[in-house]
Amino acid sequence: MKCPFCGHLETQVVETRVSEDADFIRRRRQCGSCEKRFTTYERADxxxxxxxxxxxxxxxxxxxxxxxxxxxxxxxxxxxxxxxxxxxxxxxxxxxxxxxxxxxxxxxxxxxxxxxxxxxxxxxxxxxxxxxxxxxxxxxxxxxxxxxx
Incomplete structure (x- = not known):
């Protein structure tokens, strides 16, 4: 996953949570370069x-x-x-x-x-x-x- 702040291609998942109704997964990620954190959501396509x-x-x-x-x-x-x-x-x-x-x-x-x-x-x-x-x-x-x- 590309970092939205610096564009670095390596990020690490630091926390994963499933939504209450299990329809999507929320992931907190941290950039390997700038170390800023951001959230991604994973859902079925x-x-x-x-x-x-x-x-x-x-x-x-x-x-x-x-x-x-x-x-x-x-x-x-x-x-x-x-x-x-x-x-x-x-x-x-x-x-x-x-x-x-x-x-x-x-x-x-x-x-x-x-x-x-x-x-x-x-x-x-x-x-x-x-x-x-x-x-x-x-x-x-x-x-x-x-x-x-």
Whole structure:
């Protein structure tokens, strides 16, 4: 593994941990040259379904897009990076368990909303306001009432 700091090709694994649900392995590594430490994650390489947008376009599933939209909704909220990673893992597990080659983007959006609702109610409403294109304050009231039930 190449060191991300100095580019040296020899690094040593100093700690290995399996995630709670055993879906990935977290490794702490140390560079043999600059001695800085960094973390790598090892997970199975699988093929995710193609995402079908509302306009009919088909795009490749990108973990980074899901992660970025969740981080934006969770900005300045008391949710750890580990919790966000676990939520994305849940979304990916559900996508894979569908066994489909294509998934409609609204279905993916609903999976994201489900995970956000579980993590943080404020982030859930933030995401929903954009995802569902709220037009006025009444749309917010309906969503807040739904969350408070």
């Amino acid at each position: 699988v093929t995710f379904p193609t995402i079908v947008k509302k306009d009919g376009r088909r795009i490749e599933y990108k973990r980074g897009k899901i992660l970025d939209s969740m981080k934006l909704a969770l900005r300045k909220r008391p949710v750890s990076v580990e919790q966000i990673d676990a939520a994305v893992e849940h979304i990916e597990e559900k996508l894979l368990s569908l066994g489909l080659r294509e998934v409609a983007s609204p279905h993916l959006g609903e999976l994201v909303m489900h995970e956000l609702k579980r993590l943080d109610k404020v982030a859930y409403i933030r995401f929903a306001s954009v995802y569902r294109s709220f037009e006025d304050i009444d749309d917010f009231r309906v969503m807040v009432d739904e969350v408070n039930r």
